Amino acid sequence: MALAPAAVSTGLAAFLADLDRPTPYLVLDPEVIAARYVTLTAAFPGARVLYAVKACPEPEVLRTLVALGAGFDVASLPEIRLCLDAGADPATLCLGNPVRAPATTAAAHAAGIRRFVTDSREDLADLARHAPGASVLVRVLVSDAGSATRFFGKFGALPGEAVALLRRAGSAGLHAAGVTFHAGSQQVRPAAYVRAVRTALRVAAAAGLRRPVLDIGGGLPVPYRSTVRAPAEFGRAVADAVAEAVGAGVVEGVELVLEPGRALVAEAGVLRTRVLRVSRRPGVDHRRWVYLDAGRYQGLAETEGEAIDYPLRVPGRSGPCGPVVLAGPTCDGDDVLYRRTPCALPLTLGAGDHLDLLCAGAYTASYASVGFNGFPPLSVHVI
Structure with a gap:
């Protein structure tokens, strides 16, 4: 099944009927966001949804998602404050930006953030010093071919280095919780997630994690001017890849997390x-x-x-x-x-x-x- 370009919602159409409002402006319909959230949670049953705040940090958007039970992928202290002001529990936030100042790490930890993403030895040392006892996910470098906006090279550790980082975390007083990756923004190929899941779970297994957190990031596509695969197809692809790894004894199971931004609000x-x-x-x-x-x-x-x-x-x-x-x-x-x-x-x-x-x-x-x-x-x- 594919998703065709969507029509404007009834609420948006009614708002846009006023032609006298000064332009340019963006108008948002939270009911559409709620509907997309329901679709995504159905496509990835049992997964924890962390909304990527950078996609649209409007307070009403955040309040809508708090009410629906979402968590949040945040990249900075201002994004953390926005989420907390919207009523989010700090335990539902993950500081996913692996490039941050030590003061940011310390302030986030003081605010109650306990899950961080890392991809370098330098950042791991900062986490050990400024966020003692925190859970860490190591971002693994995977292919983002097939995406509209590619990240390859800026973030993520190669598999061998990712294993080393997970092993170092425990000795540094941190909890090695699992692995994460990003297959690129507006990623139209479910196979990209399959390959990334396989790589990430091999990394987790090599580091001794039997039931890791598996955070598949965001990047799920939106139908702009052309059709794209429905979220359920991506969900099935990820589920099949996880089942394959469990069946082969690579891991015993996973705690699945995804970080949609575009797919929820576009x-x-x-x-x-x-x-x-x-x-x-x-x-x-x-x-x-x-x-x-x-x-x-x-x-x-x-x-x-x-x-x-x-x-x-x-x-x-x-x-x-x-x-x-x-x-x-x-x-x-x-x-x-x-x-x-x-x-x-x-x-x-x-x-x-x-x-x-x-x-x-x-x-x-x-x-x-x-x-x-x-x-x-x-x-x-x-x-």
């Missing part, structure tokens, strides 16, 4: 923009250039490399369409959203028209600059 948001200008560029490009009041620096950072191709909608315009280049409002030459990705918009499109980017709940407001070129941060509304 379809809950619409980023509404307004067209500033439609220009012809004789001798430069045969297509129309459409300039919006939001671009790379106002929440659309994931269009870098045209990695994420948001579905587009033009309220109130219909009729024949033609190809366009889509660009943002700043004077930065990199502020072009789609030059290679095919985009066709109504031939009647003009300055002042609205243009909506759908499935924009993830990595938009949290990526927006605080004032590049004088443009303010992206406004956020929660219905």
Whole structure:
């Protein structure tokens, strides 16, 4: 079964019916987030869900997920504070960023955080000193081929080094709880998780862990302009890989954890923009250039490399369409959203028209600059 690009929810449609609200802005529907949470927990039965706060740290989003029983993958002290203010139990938080200052580790530990991710000997030494007795997951370097945004190389220890780190943890006064990995953002291949699970569990076994925590990270895909595999397919692939390892005696069992961000919040948001200008560029490009009041620096950072191709909608315009280049409002030459990705918009499109980017709940407001070129941060509304 595949997931097709989603329609806008009834709540979002009602909010967007008001055409007089100043743009650009992001609007979020918590009911969609709740529905996606139910879908994911059904796809990964028995797994602990830690929401990746960086995807969309809006307080109402966090409160919605606290009420549903989610935990949280946090990367910094401000994210920890946001979760605690939303009512989260610190025991449900995992500090998953393995690059942090010793003071951050100490403050997180003082706040009640007891689970940390590490991938280096240097960080393990800091954990031993500033978070004594904490549980640690070692991040294993795995292939992220098939993902839209690749992480390979920045984080994660090679399997041999990961085994050494797990063995060192106990002698350093820490609890070696298990292993984690990230198969890349917008990962469309279930097989990528199968290979990663096999690698991670071999690491756990080599370190003597018989019932490790197995944190498969995030990266589950969202249907933007094309269909993707449903979460249940990824869940079955992971379950089969775990069962294979248990059957072969590699481990006796696992405590499964996943860290969805995009998969929970992307379809809950619409980023509404307004067209500033439609220009012809004789001798430069045969297509129309459409300039919006939001671009790379106002929440659309994931269009870098045209990695994420948001579905587009033009309220109130219909009729024949033609190809366009889509660009943002700043004077930065990199502020072009789609030059290679095919985009066709109504031939009647003009300055002042609205243009909506759908499935924009993830990595938009949290990526927006605080004032590049004088443009303010992206406004956020929660219905």
